Amino acid sequence: MKILKYLFFLLLIVIIGSAIYFGTQDGTFNIQDSEVIAAxxxxxxxxxxxxxxxxxxGPWKKEDPTITFTYAEKTSGEGASYSWEGDMSGSMTTTKVIPNKEIAQDLTLQTPAGERKNKVYWTFEEVEEGTKVTWGMKGEHPLIDKVYYALSGFDFETAMHEMNKTGLDAIAKEVAEDIKQYSINVDGVTQYGGGYYMYTTTVAKQDAVNEKMTPLMNEVLKFVKQHNLNMAGNPFTIYNEIDNANNTVIFSAGIPVKEQVITPEGSPVVCGFMDPVTTIKISLKGNYEHLSEAYLKGRQYITENGHEIDTTRKMFEVYVTDPEEVPNPANWVTEIYIPIISSAQPIELGL
Incomplete structure (x- = not known):
């Protein structure tokens, strides 16, 4: 009997000592990982x-194929939430959103040892290569978790870093696929209405047009704003002369205005006028890098439908969306117009 009492007290001392030891260990954690995504x-x-x-x-579905998700009526922004059932069930609610900068979320997990509540946070920082996104989680391990990790050898921090890295890699892959999406549609014969426009002109190598386009367009836009001119449509580019032998393009960046504008002598931005023109219209939704393919499809349509390109008129493209307002290239919309000589009845569009 004395031996049993001794063993009991010994076990009690071990339990109390272990509780004191693990109880004094710092259980707070703040684990985060970052990745630069080209977007x-x-x-x-x-x-x-x-x-x-x-x-x-999310990396969790690969680890638990049985997991099922339930979405609230609101799934994005502050107050959004969702929950899941699986090997470890839980829920998450967004508590704070600073658009394109930060997201804060409350995470609740139902573990075999009880409920766990942690804070999840995200930051998005614009860098030269794209966006540095950081995914982190902070909280505090209760005593039972500290004991379990110590006795089982489970490395909670390493497991979290691995999960974060897998998730961030998956986000990068999905975003890369998203921004590559594009579509081209040949809309057919269209009558473009023409009108007055402010423009400036330059020459560039064919592969440097996009690089020179932005500062050129900004110059015209600045002129329009400084002189309080009324814009009458979306910005556009006119291709005045394409020299394939020398790989050069003379092009103009223009902005439609409602009336003729007399500019001072020597002004880099001047006023022009476009007569109404019959064209083949091609719509591109996606990155500008697909413009060559869009023009090719337009020319194929012209050939297949017996139209003839009007070489006395200039090709031009209209930018329906502003990349500064629509960051995802997959959502950029560009309308391409190739002038033709045709007797077909067109659809009228104004400048």
Whole structure:
């Protein structure tokens, strides 16, 4: 009997000692990982902000194929939430959103040892290569978890870093696929209405047109704003002369205005007028890098439908979306117009 009492007290001392030891160990944690993704902050932010996308890039479904998700009526922005059932069930609610900058979330997990609540946070920083996104989680381990990790040898911090890295890699892959999406549609014969426009002209190598386009267009836009001119449509580019032998292009960046403008002598921005013109219209939704393919499809349509390109008129393209307002290249819309000589009845469009 004395031996049993001795063993009991010994076990009690071990339990109390272990509780004191593990209880004094710091259980707080703040684990985060970062990755630079080649995309604008808004594109990456949107991928994280909407819980419906988490099912696609989240690493947990690979670990638990039986997991099922339930979405609230609101799945993005402050107040959004979703929950899941699986080997470890839980829920998450977005508590704070600074668009394209930060997201804060409350995470609740139902573990075999009880409920766990942690804070999840995201930051999105614009860098030269794209967006530096950081995914982190902070909280405090209760005593039972500290004991379990110590006795089982489970490395909680390493496991979290691995999960974060897998998730961030998946986000990068999905975003890369998203921004590559594009579509081209040949809309057919269109009558473009023409009108007055402000423009400036330069020459560039064919592969440097996009590089020179932005500062040229900004110069025209600045002129329009400084002189309080009324814009009458979307910015456009006119291709005045294409020299394939020398690989050069003379082009003009223009902005439609409602009336003729007399500019001072020597002004780099001047006023022009476009007569109405019959064209083949091609719509591109996607990155400008697909413009060559769009022009090719337009020319194929012209040949297949018996039209003839009007070489006395200039090709031009209209930018329906502003990349500064629509960061995702997959959502950029460009209308291409190739002048033709045709007796077909066109659809009328104004400048």
């Amino acid at each position: 604008p902050p808004e594109v990456v932010f949107n991928k994280v902000n909407d819980y419906k996308s988490w099912e696609e890039w």
